Amino acid sequence: MPESIQPGPVCDTVGIREAVCIHTRKIFDSCRDQDCIEDLRVYPTTSSQAILDRAVSVKARRAELLRACLSVEPVSFNRGFYAVDVRYFYRITADAFVGAARPMEVVGLAVFDKRVILFGSEGCVKSFRSDVPCCSFNEDALKCDALPTAVAEAVDPIILHIKLADHCHPCGCECECTGIPAGITDAFGCELAFSHQGKRLYVTLGQFSIIRLERDTQLLIPAYDYCMPQKECDCGGTPCVEDPCEAFRKVQFPVDQFFPPDHTPRKESKQGNCSC
Numbered sequence: 001m002p003e004s005i006q007p008g009p010v011c012d013t014v015g016i017r018e019a020v021c022i023h024t025r026k027i028f029d030s031c032r033d034q035d036c037i038e039d040l041r042v043y044p045t046t047s048s049q050a051i052l053d054r055a056v057s058v059k060a061r062r063a064e065l066l067r068a069c070l071s072v073e074p075v076s077f078n079r080g081f082y083a084v085d086v087r088y089f090y091r092i093t094a095d096a097f098v099g100a101a102r103p104m105e106v107v108g109l110a111v112f113d114k115r116v117i118l119f120g121s122e123g124c125v126k127s128f129r130s131d132v133p134c135c136s137f138n139e140d141a142l143k144c145d146a147l148p149t150a151v152a153e154a155v156d157p158i159i160l161h162i163k164l165a166d167h168c169h170p171c172g173c174e175c176e177c178t179g180i181p182a183g184i185t186d187a188f189g190c191e192l193a194f195s196h197q198g199k200r201l202y203v204t205l206g207q208f209s210i211i212r213l214e215r216d217t218q219l220l221i222p223a224y225d226y227c228m229p230q231k232e233c234d235c236g237g238t239p240c241v242e243d244p245c246e247a248f249r250k251v252q253f254p255v256d257q258f259f260p261p262d263h264t265p266r267k268e269s270k271q272g273n274c275s276c
Helices: 046-054 182-186 244-249
Strands: 018-044 057-074 081-097 104-119 149-154 158-165 200-223
Touching (some): 046 081, 081 200, 104 200
Antiparallel strands (some): 057 081
């Protein structure tokens, strides 16, 4: 950082009024990924397992990302780099067809583990705050916090394929699914079936995610002006004084509802670049 730049007013021609020092979390490294998770086993609820044992086929309905648990540990062979382990918990909902009857809804849990290597720099600082009472002594506060903070952002996955299998998965023996938080199992409202008995449900998911490593730091940034809100406050649900007809005239005419567009905008493809 140039030594000539200090917090305070600065002179330039682009509207910067001063340089201010702020405390925030700086992103040291990040990556994005587009995972295709093939043949991920679904652990259904006990009631759903009874339906699957009598089902002849299944149809995917939706997949919901319930939670992602993260852990960080340093990489011994590369200083300043850390391994970020992410475990995703999904709720999978599908329709099971039992004979000629109407399809029955089945729900289950799917778990996906992912590891990436990111740069997180090094640091060893003990942080104390005035809003934490001094009498509330905590041994953890005295430890040197050398690990950065890992953050994972992800959207609900896309179900690409789902299938029902009569026996074990063809790739071999599967490990028991352990270490599931109580809050995840409570989200299903019913006990999950982790046994190896009966038919099994497998799903293929498409998952978009961004993973990053952050550290608390002080940064010197340019400030243009005070952030004054430009939007006026609305009525907040209470009756407005404004004439309703006058308010309706300000609403833009929904042209697209009467004349559908000839084409939809094309989305840019996302390429994964997370390194393991």
